[in-house]
Amino acid sequence: MTNPTSPALPGRGPFKPKRGDGTMRPCRCGSGLPSEEVKDARGIYLARVCDECRAERLAEFRPEVLTDGGYECDEPIEEEV
Ligand SMILES: [Zn+2]
Numbered sequence: 001m002t003n004p005t006s007p008a009l010p011g012r013g014p015f016k017p018k019r020g021d022g023t024m025r026p027c028r029c030g031s032g033l034p035s036e037e038v039k040d041a042r043g044i045y046l047a048r049v050c051d052e053c054r055a056e057r058l059a060e061f062r063p064e065v066l067t068d069g070g071y072e073c074d075e076p077i078e079e080e081v
Pocket of ligand 1: 028031049050051053
């Protein structure tokens with residue numbers, strides 16, 4: 001006899017689905033607004049900002065860093081030949 005309403009499968013804890021990718025975190029600037037990651041045009045993580053501090057934080061970066069993936073960079077970068 002098997003119980004069709006078995007409470008749990010062996011070896012499997014309660015499954016907690018992750019919502020989104022965990023970006024809904026309060027911003028560190030203290031606004032209490034949800035923050036989001038900002039990445040540059042190359043997909044490199046720059047900062048975590050909210051609507052409140054976005055302009056201020058992004059002002060630290062050159063505009064082309066955010067918009068142009070071919071921006072000039074001092075670091076050595078492997079080039080595809
Ligand atoms: Zn903020």
